[in-house]
Amino acid sequence: MSTFLGTPPFPQAARTALADPQLRQNLAHATHTIRDKRARVVAEVEDWEALRQAGAAIKDHTLAHLPDYLEQLEAALTAAGAVVHWARDAAEANAVVAAVAKAHDVDEVVKVKSMVTQEIGLNEALAAEGIAAWETDLAELIVQLGDDLPSHILVPAIHRNRAEIRRIFADRMAAAGRPAPDDLTDEPAELAAAARLHLREKFLRAKVGVSGANFAVAESGTLVVVESEGNGRMCLTLPEVLVSVVGIEKVVPSFADLDVLLRLLPRSSTGERMNPYTSMWSGVRSGDGPQEVHVVLLDNGRTNALADDVGRTALRCIRCSACLNACPVYERVGGHAYGSVYPGPIGAILNPLMRGVGTDPQVDSLPYASSLCGRCEEVCPVAIPIPEILVDLRAQVVDAHRGSVTPKPEAIAMKGAAKAFGSGRRLGLSERLTGLALGLARRLPLVSAWTGTRDLPPAPRQSFREWWRDDRP
Amino acid sequence: MTAREEVLARVRAAVRDAASVERPTPVPGAAGGVELFCERVADYRAVVEQCTADELPARVAAALSGLTYVVPDGLWLDLPDGVRDEPTLSAAELDGIDAVVTAAAVGIAETGTIVLDHGPGQGRRALTLVPDHHLCLVRADQVVPDVPDAVARLDPSRPLTWISGPSATSDIELTRVEGVHGPRHLHVVVVG
Numbered sequence: 001m002s003t004f005l006g007t008p009p010f011p012q013a014a015r016t017a018l019a020d021p022q023l024r025q026n027l028a029h030a031t032h033t034i035r036d037k038r039a040r041v042v043a044e045v046e047d048w049e050a051l052r053q054a055g056a057a058i059k060d061h062t063l064a065h066l067p068d069y070l071e072q073l074e075a076a077l078t079a080a081g082a083v084v085h086w087a088r089d090a091a092e093a094n095a096v097v098a099a100v101a102k103a104h105d106v107d108e109v110v111k112v113k114s115m116v117t118q119e120i121g122l123n124e125a126l127a128a129e130g131i132a133a134w135e136t137d138l139a140e141l142i143v144q145l146g147d148d149l150p151s152h153i154l155v156p157a158i159h160r161n162r163a164e165i166r167r168i169f170a171d172r173m174a175a176a177g178r179p180a181p182d183d184l185t186d187e188p189a190e191l192a193a194a195a196r197l198h199l200r201e202k203f204l205r206a207k208v209g210v211s212g213a214n215f216a217v218a219e220s221g222t223l224v225v226v227e228s229e230g231n232g233r234m235c236l237t238l239p240e241v242l243v244s245v246v247g248i249e250k251v252v253p254s255f256a257d258l259d260v261l262l263r264l265l266p267r268s269s270t271g272e273r274m275n276p277y278t279s280m281w282s283g284v285r286s287g288d289g290p291q292e293v294h295v296v297l298l299d300n301g302r303t304n305a306l307a308d309d310v311g312r313t314a315l316r317c318i319r320c321s322a323c324l325n326a327c328p329v330y331e332r333v334g335g336h337a338y339g340s341v342y343p344g345p346i347g348a349i350l351n352p353l354m355r356g357v358g359t360d361p362q363v364d365s366l367p368y369a370s371s372l373c374g375r376c377e378e379v380c381p382v383a384i385p386i387p388e389i390l391v392d393l394r395a396q397v398v399d400a401h402r403g404s405v406t407p408k409p410e411a412i413a414m415k416g417a418a419k420a421f422g423s424g425r426r427l428g429l430s431e432r433l434t435g436l437a438l439g440l441a442r443r444l445p446l447v448s449a450w451t452g453t454r455d456l457p458p459a460p461r462q463s464f465r466e467w468w469r470d471d472r473p
Numbered sequence: 474m475t476a477r478e479e480v481l482a483r484v485r486a487a488v489r490d491a492a493s494v495e496r497p498t499p500v501p502g503a504a505g506g507v508e509l510f511c512e513r514v515a516d517y518r519a520v521v522e523q524c525t526a527d528e529l530p531a532r533v534a535a536a537l538s539g540l541t542y543v544v545p546d547g548l549w550l551d552l553p554d555g556v557r558d559e560p561t562l563s564a565a566e567l568d569g570i571d572a573v574v575t576a577a578a579v580g581i582a583e584t585g586t587i588v589l590d591h592g593p594g595q596g597r598r599a600l601t602l603v604p605d606h607h608l609c610l611v612r613a614d615q616v617v618p619d620v621p622d623a624v625a626r627l628d629p630s631r632p633l634t635w636i637s638g639p640s641a642t643s644d645i646e647l648t649r650v651e652g653v654h655g656p657r658h659l660h661v662v663v664v665g
Contacts, residue, residue, distance in 0.1 A: 026646075033647050047500060054497035061494040067485045080630070086477040138653060139644035155644055162645055188645040192653050199654065204564045220629035230602065230640040230655025237598040238564050248484065253496070255629040259621045260500060262635075270643070273513065274584035277655060278635035279598075285632050287561075288597035299480045307487035 004149050007339030009365035017333040023159050027334050030158045031325040037271025038322060038379070045267070054260045055382040059316035062218075062252055063306065069218040069251045070297065076221030080283025082293040087245075090120035093298050097122060097210060097243050098129045100294055104241055106131065106207045110199075112225060112232040113137035114212030115153065115319055116245050118341040120300060122210070133210065134176070134202050136231035138195050145172040151335035151343070153321035154269055159334060162186040173198050199231065209239035209290065213246045214318065215261060216295075219254045222282045223295070226265060226275050236279050242290035247298050249306075249315040261318060264381035269320035301354030310392040311353040316382040317346055323376035323386060329369055338366065345376035349389045357393065358400025367393035428465045502619025505582035507663055510616045513585025517638020518651055519659040529610070529664055533574065536608050536660055542572035545600055547593025549576060550610060558596060567599060572606035573656075578633075579623045580616040580663070586637045587611060587661060588623055598632055607656040609636075613665040 007013055017023060042048050062069055074084045087093035101109055109126065111117065111133050123133040123144075135144040142157040143150050146168045150156030157165070166186040173180040178198045184190060211232070215224040223244055225232045236242060252261065258280075266275040284293050305311055324330045324344030335343035339362050342350045348366040355363050367390050376386040421427060462470075474482070505513075507523070514521040524532050529550060543562065544555030556562070556570060576594035577587045587609055589595045601607050617623050627633055640655030651657060 030647055046503065050500045054500050057494055057497040061496050064488055064491045064493050066488055067481055070481065070484065086475070086480050088476050088479055092476055136654070137644070138642045142644070155647065157644060158647075165645055188648040189650045191645055192642055192650040196653055200568070203654070204568060217629060222629045228640070229642045229653035231653065233598070233602050233634070234654050237602055248480065255627075256499075256624055257496075259502075259624040260497070262624075263500075263502075263620050272637070273516075274581075274586045274635070274637040276517070276637050276639070276641050278633075280629065280633040280635075282630055282632075285591075288591060288632055289599075297480070299483060303480070303483035303487045306484065309490075312491065 004336070004339050007362055009362050010337055010369045011365065013337035013339060014333040017337045022161065023334055024332060026158055026161065027331055030152070030155060031331045034271055035325045038268060038325070041267045041271055041273055045263070051260060051263055052381055052383050055264045056316055058252060058257045058260060059382055060313070063249065063312060063315055066248065066251070066306070069253055070248060072218040073216055073221060073251050076219060077283055077295055080221045082221065082283040082295050085294060085296045087296050087298045087300070089300050093120050093245055093296050093300070094122055094125035096294070096296050097245065098126055098131065100241060100243050101126065101131050101208050102129070104207055108132040108134060108206070109208040109210050110134050110136055110202055110206040110235045110239065112211035112227065112235045113140050114245065115341060116212045116247050116298060117210065118150065120245065120298070122245070136199050136235060138192060138229060141195055141199070142168060145169065145176060149336055150341065152324060153319055153343070162188060162191065165191055169194055177202060203234040203238055206239045208241045208243065209235035211235060211242065211244045213244050213250055214265070215252050215258060216246050216250045217255050217258065218251050220282055222255060222280050224258065225279045228270070228276045230277055233277055233279055236281065237289045239290055241292040243294040243296065245296045245298055248302050265318050265320055268322040268379070268381040304356055305350070305353035308353055311349060311389050313384050314346070314349050314353055314389060316384050317350065318382060320381055322379040322381065326375040326379045328371060328373060338369065345370060345386045349386055349393060352393050357397045364397045367397060499621065502621045503583040504618050506618070507582070507613050507616050510580050510582040510585060511663060513582065514638070514661050517585060519638045519661055521661045521663070523663045526664055529662065532662055533608065537572060537574070540571040540606060542574055543567070543570050543600055543604065544574050545594055545596030548574065549594055558600060564599060564603060567603035570604050572608060573600050573604045574608045574610070575601055577609050577611045577615060579626050580611045581620060581623045582616055583619040584637060586635050588627060589634045589636065590627060590631045591634070592631065598634060601634065602655055605656055606658040606660065608660045608662070611661060611663050613663055616663070
């Protein structure tokens with residue numbers, strides 16, 4: 001799974017983000033607005049907690065029986081006329097999409113906004129093969145034309161304001177197709193209209209569409225795409241050929257299970273009772289939509305997460321982004337600091353779970369990008385215990401570095417504590433040294449990241465042992 | 474080993490010791506009717522009106538006044554002036570038509586959603602996508618209370634399009650703009 005190239009470990013990346021007042025202002029506005037909308041529509045549902053637990057149970061059940069459901073999905077898709085491909089990793093999935101595009105002799109594809117195709121770096125892989133992949137979601141278009149990175153799962157261009165977007169459209173649209181109108185202002189409605197015209201010519205001529213899927217129904221081979229703008233419907237309906245890249249955790253057993261998930265997702269994600277458009281299709285429908293349909297079932301690290309007894313529940317995630325909006329850390333630093341297409345609390349667990357810990361300092365820093373306040377778990381529509389997984393991953397990071405040349409400061413401290421608590425004499429000695437140690441802690445570079453932002457209590461003049469020995473009546 | 478065999482083998486190994494989890498019991502939905510449906514459709518800033526079967530032709534004529542429109546086969550209201558999708562219209566031809574008139578499969582009161590299953594009177598998917606106005610006729614007996622009731626009525630082997638208001642985006646500073654790529658005008662008429 002690719003990360004944003006060159007992103008430094010979280011603490012460094014966060015410092016850069018925190019120094020950008022425009023970014024902080026946009027993020028605060030966005031996260032608070034969506035958070036409030038979500039709270040209002042969630043409060044309308046009589047038994048939201050029962051729905052969450054049902055959503056969690058559907059996903060847990062599916063994951064526990066994933067081999068069976070994947071084979072059932074494959075059979076149903078094939079029976080419905082789709083061609084099913086399997087991909088161990090990003091390179092294999094990208095190769096399938098490129099091969100389909102080449103088989104139809106096209107030099108461009110239109111894309112539905114999809115987290116998974118960002119995860120596998122599909123656009124870059126297709127570009128290397130001489131195929132342009134046009135993003136058609138408004139925010140993704142802003143990100144693509146601006147040669148930028150997405151910063152939020154739901155609203156990827158939330159770090160840009162309207163003036164910046166106007167400039168990007170005015171400067172960059174012409175090179176990609178229909179130019180922006182000369183008199184374009186920074187009114188959101190005008191900017192959206194410019195995107196409509198720019199993309200419409202691409203939709204009308206597109207031969208190959210590429211999508212992800214929010215859900216894949218095992219019993220019927222139905223794929224589901226949830227969206228707002230209609231660009232998804234365009235890509236899923238108008239091209240002759242459709243390729244959908246689907247993570248293996250997206251499967252649900254039956255069509256009836258969509259009931260629960262479609263009640264949970266829009267309310268959690270955009271704070272709407274229902275999103276404007278949801279498309280469902282099962283393979284090929286004669287005379288309606290693409291007549292050649294491919295589905296790529298992708299692993300790319302998902303089985304690593306699946307094998308983790310504690311972290312497995314992260315694969316319940318339905319990519320709503322409620323945890324991002326609820327997170328006090330995300331709210332201040334934004335998505336780029338996480339160095340991945342999956343930012344925020346869910347990114348802080350998904351990235352290490354899928355990619356493994358102990359090899360990349362950037363990934364190893366992510367489980368610490370949290371105050372463990374627990375808001376993410378509270379708002380999660382499928383009740384993923386994110387704080388518990390973060391703590392477990394921190395332990396895994398420490399374990400992975402045990403015995404390495406430069407052990408983590410926490411490891412040294414804990415080792416010291418184990419030694420001190422292991423004997424009464426040593427504990428007595430260390431208590432006498434507490435005052436000295438606290439003074440030192442304020443100055444030591446290794447621990448000043450902790451102490452610099454916290455009030456350390458003054459050390460008592462006398463330790464408990466000393467008091468016991470001297471003052472006992 | 475093929476990619477298929479290897480991925481499946483990894484999945485099997487990963488869940489070998491996973492505890493089985495029972496599938497959940499259904500969670501009942503809310504209990505609204507046609508009134509709520511109309512309120513909720515209007516919340517999305519779609520146009521919504523209610524009328525009797527007798528009033529319908531005049532309402533439809535008023536809604537389509539001055540517009541060119543396509544009418545799918547099998548619509549239960551006779552609209553002889555509409556363009557037919559026969560022979561099949563190209564995407565570019567559809568782009569030159571102002572509006573489309575369709576029936577629906579289900580209306581969902583709680584969420585203000587119409588669902589098309591692209592059966593008789595609803596046309597193939599492109600018909601309700603490319604023209605800028607969508608006039609959708611929903612019979613009162615097609616309105617169900619909530620999402621579970623809709624899912625129970627729908628057939629997953631058909632393509633399904635769930636529509637909740639006009640196309641919309643909040644991608645620029647979270648300002649809601651109605652109308653990006655799908656129809657910018659959604660007009661729902663509940664009949665009966």
